[in-house]
Amino acid sequence: MLGETIRLLIIVFGVLIVALSTAAGLIWLERRLLGLWQDRYGPNRVGPFGLLQVLADMIKVFAKEDWTPPFADAVVFVVAPAVIIVSVAMSFTIIPFAPGTAVVDLDIGVLFFLGMSSFGAYSVALAGWASDNKYSLLGGLRAAAQMISYEVFMGLSLMGVVMQAGSFNLSTIVEAQRNLWFCVPQILGLIVFAQAGVAETRRVPFDLPEAESELVAGYHSEYSGMKFGMFFVGEYLGITLISALMTTLFFGGWMGPVLPPIVWFSLKTLLLICVFVLLRASLPRLRFDQLMAYGWKVMLPLALLNLVVTGGILIATG
Amino acid sequence: MLSVLQTIWGVFLHMFRRRVTVQYPEQQVYHPPRFRGRIILSRDPDGGERCVACYLCSVTCPVDCIALQATEDEHGRRYPAFFRINFSRCIF
Numbered sequence: 001m002l003g004e005t006i007r008l009l010i011i012v013f014g015v016l017i018v019a020l021s022t023a024a025g026l027i028w029l030e031r032r033l034l035g036l037w038q039d040r041y042g043p044n045r046v047g048p049f050g051l052l053q054v055l056a057d058m059i060k061v062f063a064k065e066d067w068t069p070p071f072a073d074a075v076v077f078v079v080a081p082a083v084i085i086v087s088v089a090m091s092f093t094i095i096p097f098a099p100g101t102a103v104v105d106l107d108i109g110v111l112f113f114l115g116m117s118s119f120g121a122y123s124v125a126l127a128g129w130a131s132d133n134k135y136s137l138l139g140g141l142r143a144a145a146q147m148i149s150y151e152v153f154m155g156l157s158l159m160g161v162v163m164q165a166g167s168f169n170l171s172t173i174v175e176a177q178r179n180l181w182f183c184v185p186q187i188l189g190l191i192v193f194a195q196a197g198v199a200e201t202r203r204v205p206f207d208l209p210e211a212e213s214e215l216v217a218g219y220h221s222e223y224s225g226m227k228f229g230m231f232f233v234g235e236y237l238g239i240t241l242i243s244a245l246m247t248t249l250f251f252g253g254w255m256g257p258v259l260p261p262i263v264w265f266s267l268k269t270l271l272l273i274c275v276f277v278l279l280r281a282s283l284p285r286l287r288f289d290q291l292m293a294y295g296w297k298v299m300l301p302l303a304l305l306n307l308v309v310t311g312g313i314l315i316a317t318g
Numbered sequence: 319m320l321s322v323l324q325t326i327w328g329v330f331l332h333m334f335r336r337r338v339t340v341q342y343p344e345q346q347v348y349h350p351p352r353f354r355g356r357i358i359l360s361r362d363p364d365g366g367e368r369c370v371a372c373y374l375c376s377v378t379c380p381v382d383c384i385a386l387q388a389t390e391d392e393h394g395r396r397y398p399a400f401f402r403i404n405f406s407r408c409i410f
Contacts, residue, residue, distance in 0.1 A: 036333055037329050037330070038332065039335050040338065041341070278329065278330060282330075
């Protein structure tokens with residue numbers, strides 16, 4: 001009994017620490033990879049390969065003045081950055097990193113993730129509203145519209161996977177991929193989910209809520225110090241989360257030969273994270289109407305098509 | 319849609335290109351042999367100007383920003399009565 005409790009505690013804190021340090025490491029990784037793809041170096045001065053840049057950035061952000069503007073709605077202003085971290089960190093609880101290694105083995109895992117990612121939309125919308133700044137408000141509005149509409153088919157795109165595996169439980173979904181990873185039969189679902197995931201984490205090319213070239217910094221224009229840092233960490237946590245989920249749902253999770261399960265899981269997740277950065281390195285930002293039209297006129301029909309075809313095949317084959 | 323994928327692939331291939339950054343303090347950019355850097359009037363160990371007012375610098379200067387006037391002292395040594403560099407015109 002005690003051993004079980006300790007095991008659970010180790011998993012809980014292990015997941016939390018690994019997720020947060022991955023998010024911190026991503027700050028460095030992203031800048032180095034962007035450098036690599038833009039024929040330059042990126043941060044390479046602080047420590048070996050510039051690895052200590054993260055530490056330097058952290059010291060800097062902690063030492064900054066933590067300022068709440070007098071015109072802001074103080075309570076909401078402070079709560080908003082916490083919400084994004086909480087919602088993303090909660091989603092990490094359902095991810096099975098290895099057989100039997102998840103914080104909770106929820107039978108409604110996929111639904112829980114979708115719920116939490118909707119919860120995350122509050123953070124951005126509230127941050128934009130509480131700042132009482134027109135650019136922030138515009139960013140917050142865009143974020144709300146974008147996240148709510150992309151959530152619709154993010155959920156739909158996962159239903160194909162759920163139908164094939166016959167469960168919302170992520171461990172069961174991974175087990176169902178023992179013979180064939182879902183990225184093959186559910187290729188449409190993967191395509192839609194990947195793009196919805198990028199939109200959900202507000203990354204380039206769907207970074208309209210931030211859009212530094214038009215909206216200063218969008219919903220977090222007024223944030224400074226560690227409150228800004230939390231939005232930043234939240235974004236990188238989100239990338240890690242979406243990559244981990246894509247690994248779990250479409251790329252066989254911990255499955256793989258020779259190497260231990262946790263290593264396979266980390267490798268696949270890391271690779272997907274690099275794809276996120278590659279997208280940022282190569283694509284320009286969409287216009288707002290393009291974003292909406294693309295979502296509702298292309299992605300939603302694709303997700304529905306995937307749903308119908310998967311359902312039809314499943315019924316036909318019994 | 320295809321062009322988007324082409325873009326991503328094109329950027330991905332940049333991974334194998336040479337980086338253009340010059341890592342400055344360790345790695346120096348190439349300087350042409352006649353490069354002299356910022357314009358100065360050098361002095362001898364006693365602090366006197368070493369200029370003998372030969373006008374070569376003034377003639378060479380492409381934007382004509384060096385102005386000087388030669389005179390001689392009592393030993394017949396040439397020196398500039400004034401030596402002016404118009405830094406608002408200097409292109410270095």
